[in-house]
Amino acid sequence: MDFSDIADRGLVLLGCGKMGSAMLAGWLEGGLPPRSVWVVDPAPSDWLRGTGVNLNADLPETPAIVLVAVKPQMMGEALPGHSALGGGGTLFVSVAAGTSIATYESLLGAGTPVVRAMPNTPAAIGRGITALIGNAATGEADLARAEALLSAVGQTVRLQDESQMDAVTGVSGSGPAYVFHLIETLAAAGAAQGLPEDLAMRLARATVAGAGALAEAADETPGELRVNVTSPNGTTQAALEVLMDEKTGFPALLARAVAAATERSKELSRG
Known part of the structure; x- marks a missing residue:
């Protein structure tokens, strides 16, 4: 993947549990500079502390991408604090289960490009498969960037409609x-x-x-x-x-x- 845009503007990872850690490891192995990554996590692991990323530090003004990997029940606390990044300059990619695109648009604004994705647990060994769908504000370049990031933990497929995400959850998610x-x-x-x-x-x-x-x-x-x-x-x-x-x-x-x-x-x- 060409990380030049992300390296220049930065990538923000909200939440670095098992899925977030698996993705971060894939990005770093793929050549993304650690100093281009900002991680927000209330309980960082020893591994995360040793990666060299910006940990719980002030975020860049307009990062290229914000990847949301917090648990759904924590969404109400995590996302509103970053609503200033909405509006179109930053692509939001969510791997949080059960959180609709409409929820993001209500918090960030309808003009914010949002990609909703559903990975599964084999992502931990780079053998996952992730289904994704973008909102009306996402273009082909946004979807391609999201696919490139998510391919760090396995295969990706695009959905035709967000309503298919529930069946994806039933087949590959669970x-x-x-x-x-x-x-x-x-x-x-x-x-x-x-x-x-x-x-x-x-x-x-x-x-x-x-x-x-x-x-x-x-x-x-x-x-x-x-x-x-x-x-x-x-x-x-x-x-x-x-x-x-x-x-x-x-x-x-x-x-x-x-x-x-x-x-x-x-x-x-x-x-």
Whole structure:
């Protein structure tokens, strides 16, 4: 990424918890000078103190970007104090879950370019995926800058409408937890069939991680990959007959789970 504009005008990071730290680490590794970053965080970690960024210092007058990474419940305290940066000179990028673009516009002004983004926890190892959408005041250059910053922690995708963010939350935002639970239950099922618990867990973790990497790297669709490893009347088919049952298997279960997460996201956005 070309950090020249940010290096000249500065980048402000509001909140530096797990997600903020992951992004900051990616930017610094990508060549962003530490002195071009201002971090506002009430409880900075030892790692953050050692990065060389401007920590809880006076902010530049018109930074290029303000990235909001505070928890949603802290938004009411964090954002109003920076309302003077609204109006169009500074791009605001939010990774705070459940906070709508309209909320930012009400605090910063409708003319403020705002990009709302939803990353997920694999961002901590640079393997996340972030969905983003801009308001009417954002141009292509603003979206490109937001994508460049967010790509420091993984892939990015653009949404067509902000209303899609709730479904994104249900699929990729909350999705890692579904996969972690799959690993837990797969390991428990292996232990129930006589494997030592530590061995069952090692097999389950490596299997899910490897299958995910293969699904991402392969030219075939996940459905084709599934067929490729399913021999007629074999062991995999026996298991899939259980997992693919329309009433009790994955199709119905995951549809209900994603719908529940999506609905809860809508409720949180409404406050």
